[in-house]
Amino acid sequence: MPTLLPGSSASATPHTDARRLHRPRWTHPRAVTGAALVAVCMLLGGLLVTNVAKTTEVWAVSADVRAGEPVRPGDLERVDVRLDPVASGAYLDEPDADSLSERLSGAAWARDLAAGELVPVAAVAGETVVSGVEVPLQVTGTAMPADLGPGHRVDVWVAAEQPSAGTRSEAARRVIDDVAVVAVHGDASAFGEGSVRSVVVLVEDERGEVLPRALAALAGGSATLVRRMGPSA
Structure with missing residues (x-):
């Protein structure tokens, strides 16, 4: 027959061990609270990942x-x-491209943009009705910006031909x-800096005062095109 140690009780020991080994029930308030916190954290984490991954196409x-x-x-x-x-x-x-083309029909850039920049709505100017006459100019490659193209705005300057000896220039x-550039014909790189290129500009001259004087000056001199820069161009 087993001998009990002093201070121990044969009836208390099995019940005490059973209480120590008993697993907590899920209905326990602390277990319920912990599970709820884990669920909330998982939900918030999922929403955060979804928002970070969400993108917009522009x-x-x-x-x-x-x-x-x-x-x-x-x-x-x-x-x-x-x-x-x-x-x-x-x-x-x-x-899509079709709706973009419809919206941009006849539009012009209101300001300069660098490659890769997003296009603000404010950077696109609405369609404008432009009237005038197209004037072709013969310009050497050194008398105009090398990358001049349609849509750019320029001032046309004329310098008199080389004066003769004893004549003041x-x-x-x-x-x-x-004025707006309508077209640029010829490739300066193919013919060298001294090549002559044809630049067509749109001149708005309702009163007929600008063009006659300009053509007279161009007949006796050489043209230089100075490009205007900035949003107002």
Whole structure:
């Protein structure tokens, strides 16, 4: 027959061990609270990951553009960005190329944008009705910006031909102010800096006062095109 140690009780020991080994029930308040906290943390974590991964598709320019140039849908590309709803409304977000082309029909850039920049709605000027006459100019490669193209705005200056001996040279003067370039024909790199290129500009002269004086000056001198820069161009 087993001998009990002093101070021990045969009847208490089994019940005490049973209480120590008994697992807590899930209905215990602390267990319920812990499970609820874990569920809430998992839910918040999932929402955070979803919001971080959520992107918006907007349009960006794939090459540098200048103020005054016509907006060509081919110069734009769709990019995925993370923007809040308020900020995303400030950029072009047409869903496809067809709707983009419809919106940009006849539009011009209101300011310069660098390649990769998102296109703000404010950077696209609405369609404007322009009237005038197209004037072809013969300009050497060194007398115009090398990257001059349609949509750029220029001032036309004329310098008199090389004066003869004993004749005082005249200062160059501006004969046409702030006109749009319609077309540029010829490649300066193919013919060298001294090559002559044809530049067509659109002259708005409702009163017929500018063009006669400009053509007279161009007949006796050489033209230099000075490009205007900035949003007002």
